[in-house]
Amino acid sequence: MRLATHSVSSHSSITSCSRQAQLHPTCLPVPQHRLSCKQAAAPNTVARAGSNGNGTSSTKQQQQQQQHISIIASDVDGTLLNSQQQLTPAVEAAVKQAAAAGVPLIVATGKARGPWVPEVLPRLGLTLPGVFLQGLLITDAQGNVLHSRCLPDDVVDSCIQLAAQHDITLTAYCSDRIFCKAIDEHTNRLLWYKEPTPEPVGDLATHLLGSVEAQKLIFMAPQAVIDVVRPGIEAALAGRASCTTALSGMLEVLPLGASKGAGVAWLLDYLGMDPAGMLALGDGENDIEMLQLAAVGVAMGNAGVKVKGVADAVVGSNDEDGVAQAIQQYVLAPRGLSDAAPSVAAAAAVASSSSQ
Numbered sequence: 001m002r003l004a005t006h007s008v009s010s011h012s013s014i015t016s017c018s019r020q021a022q023l024h025p026t027c028l029p030v031p032q033h034r035l036s037c038k039q040a041a042a043p044n045t046v047a048r049a050g051s052n053g054n055g056t057s058s059t060k061q062q063q064q065q066q067q068h069i070s071i072i073a074s075d076v077d078g079t080l081l082n083s084q085q086q087l088t089p090a091v092e093a094a095v096k097q098a099a100a101a102g103v104p105l106i107v108a109t110g111k112a113r114g115p116w117v118p119e120v121l122p123r124l125g126l127t128l129p130g131v132f133l134q135g136l137l138i139t140d141a142q143g144n145v146l147h148s149r150c151l152p153d154d155v156v157d158s159c160i161q162l163a164a165q166h167d168i169t170l171t172a173y174c175s176d177r178i179f180c181k182a183i184d185e186h187t188n189r190l191l192w193y194k195e196p197t198p199e200p201v202g203d204l205a206t207h208l209l210g211s212v213e214a215q216k217l218i219f220m221a222p223q224a225v226i227d228v229v230r231p232g233i234e235a236a237l238a239g240r241a242s243c244t245t246a247l248s249g250m251l252e253v254l255p256l257g258a259s260k261g262a263g264v265a266w267l268l269d270y271l272g273m274d275p276a277g278m279l280a281l282g283d284g285e286n287d288i289e290m291l292q293l294a295a296v297g298v299a300m301g302n303a304g305v306k307v308k309g310v311a312d313a314v315v316g317s318n319d320e321d322g323v324a325q326a327i328q329q330y331v332l333a334p335r336g337l338s339d340a341a342p343s344v345a346a347a348a349a350v351a352s353s354s355s356q
Contacts, residue, residue, distance in 0.1 A: 069103055069331050070277035073131070073264050073290060074323060076109040076116070077193055077247065078283040079300050082319045085194065087120050094324035095124050098331045103279075108264050110134045110216075110246040110286050113143065113176045116194035128271070133173055134244065134254055134286055135263015136215040138270075147266055148175075149255045150213040155241045159217045159253055160205050162236060166229050169220040171198060172208055179207060179214075186220035186249070193247075217253040226251050246286040261289025279330050281323055283307060298326045 072095075074080045082088055095105050105124065108131040121130070129140045138147040156172070163170035169186040172179045178198045180187050187198040201207040208214055219226065219233065230251055234243050242254045268275055280287070280294035283303040288310050291297030299308045301317035308314050315329075316322040 068277055069279045069296065069334070071128075071268075071271075071273055071279070072098060072103060072105040072327065072331065073108045073278055073280045073294065074105055075260075075282040075284065075287050075290075076107055076111055076120075078302060078318050079281050079287075080107065080318075080323055081120070083302075085116070085192065087123060088321055088324075090321040090324045092123055094321075094327040094332075097337075098327050099125065101332060101335055101337070103331050104128050106130055106264075106267065107132075108135070108260050108280075108282075108287075108290055110252065110260065110284075111193065112173055112178065112196050113137075113139070114193075114195040119194065129267055131260065131263040131267055133215050134246075134252065135258055135260045135266070136254065137175060138263060138267055145175075146270065147263075148215065149258055150215050151217065151241065151253070151255055153209050155237060155253065155255075156208055156214050156217065157205065158236060158240075159219070159233075160208075162229075162233055163219060166219075166221075166225075168225060168229065170204065171218045171220060172204060172212075172214040173216045173218070174212055174214050179204065179212070189220070189249070215255075219251040219253070220249060223248045244286045246284045252286070259289040260286050261291075261293045264290050265293060279326065281326055283318065296330055298322075298330070 106128045136149045179201050180198045182200045275293045276295050278294040280290045280297045283300040297311045298313045299311035300322040315325040
């Protein structure tokens with residue numbers, strides 16, 4: 001696989017987002033978002049999930065797409081990991097078997113590079129860069145920064161005021177650090193997902209504006225509250241920022257036009273690869289653009305209705321090794337590995353016994 005010859009000497013490590021020589025000098029722009037291969041090539045030729053009664057497509061074009069999958073992009077929470085934040089032996093084995101067949105996996109997540117990274121990524125033996133913070137931070141396998149985008153101060157200031165107006169928690173993500181006004185029940189949720197430990201700084205405006213560049217912000221509250229305040233927040237930020245959600249009770253604010261899909265598109269371009277060869281796996285609203293970009297977009301069984309509606313197929317949930325199911329169907333079996341399921345199961349058994 002060819003790596004494009006991009007110089008990253010000035011972006012050689014993950015740092016805090018301080019403008020005072022701590023952050024890489026610029027937040028690089030994302031290239032114009034390309035059309036997904038479905039939109040650009042053959043609209044309406046890919047059958048939607050459930051077209052043959054079992055959640056998969058049986059068209060000739062779909063079979064051709066399966067045979068040409070050359071890379072996998074997978075969400076992490078709710079997809080790669082189960083509901084207990086665990087990488088199961090079956091998923092681990094399937095990812096490794098796909099890599100052995102020449103189809104590597106990249107993680108594409110809204111998460112920061114927190115404690116989950118050394119716990120999960122080394123087990124998968126990943127060698128390609130990863131997409132973090134909803135596509136706002138892309139690093140190579142060693143953690144060197146390849147690409148970054150940040151929010152403008154006016155958006156940060158507006159969000160701080162909106163959080164105060166609605167009396168809800170606001171967190172600011174800057175590379176591998178998370179800042180908040182104070183620790184509360186909402187910021188503590190991030191520890192369950194093994195994010196970096198949130199750092200209470202008191203007044204966020206004083207800490208962030210003019211000195212620290214936030215890459216994304218998250219409003220945190222009970223989902224019923226988020227449902228009420230989201231329309232007003234989106235209206236207040238219209239034309240200046242984009243909003244999405246990955247987890248219940250969290251509304252994320254990103255630079256205008258940013259998305260996980262845009263980050264994946266940037267990385268594919270960097271690697272000299274085409275989305276026409278990509279299998280994308282996800283479960284959240286923030287995965288929609290990535291699923292639409294891919295040749296084959298697969299939703300987990302635990303995904304919401306909106307996500308399943310844009311997917312080409314739906315597999316089992318993240319508690320049913322849905323990622324392993326998708327890899328077996330779209331990567332291994334089309335390569336003539338008709339016994340993919342038994343071999344993955346056997347490898348999973350070995351991985352499980354060796355970890356005990």
